[in-house]
Amino acid sequence: MSAVDDAVTLLSNANINGVGAVYGNNLPQEELDSTDKTIVLVTDAANDPAAYxxxxxxxxxxxxxxxxxxxxxxxxxxxxxxVAMMKAFTHQHWQVAAVRQRTLDPDTQQLFNTFYFSRTKNI
Known part of the structure; x- marks a missing residue:
């Protein structure tokens, strides 16, 4: 499974109170303007060979x-x-690589935040 698929499954299975939906790679069209639930989008940030x-x-x-x-x-x-999201990742052997500041999305007026999580996957 890809890192995105694994992360979406991890967050979906975590059943974090307050998270309305978790998506991988793309938001469905019907969710683009949704402001009545908390939405999470997971995308790839890196996938580099290691352990040569x-x-x-x-x-x-x-x-x-x-x-x-x-x-x-x-x-x-x-x-x-x-915090629940960060704990869900760390309990599954991912590391919190970076956390950005919360900002206000200018289009939807929602609080918005970006996180980066990393892991080393043996293949």
Missing amino acids: GDNDFWALNQEVEVQIWHSQQLDSDPETIE
């Missing part, structure tokens, strides 16, 4: 970008959702 030897490699350094648009009707602290 004997003219071959046997691992991939993978990184995913996770974007989260918080619902305009969010009735809890966005940090609660974000």
Whole structure:
């Protein structure tokens, strides 16, 4: 499975309270203007060969970008959702590579944040 598929499955199975939907690679057309639920989008950020030897490699350094648009009707602290998401990844042997600051999406007026998670996958 790809890193995106694994990350989408991980987040979907985590059942994080407040997350309405998790998607990989693309948001469906009907979700583009959705502001009434928290939406997460996972995309590839890196997929580099690693662990070289004997003219071959046997691992991939993978990184995913996770974007989260918080619902305009969010009735809890966005940090609660974000920490739960970070814990879901770290409990499955991913590392938090970077966390960006929350900003306001100019189009939807939703709080928006971007995270990067990485792992080394033996192949």
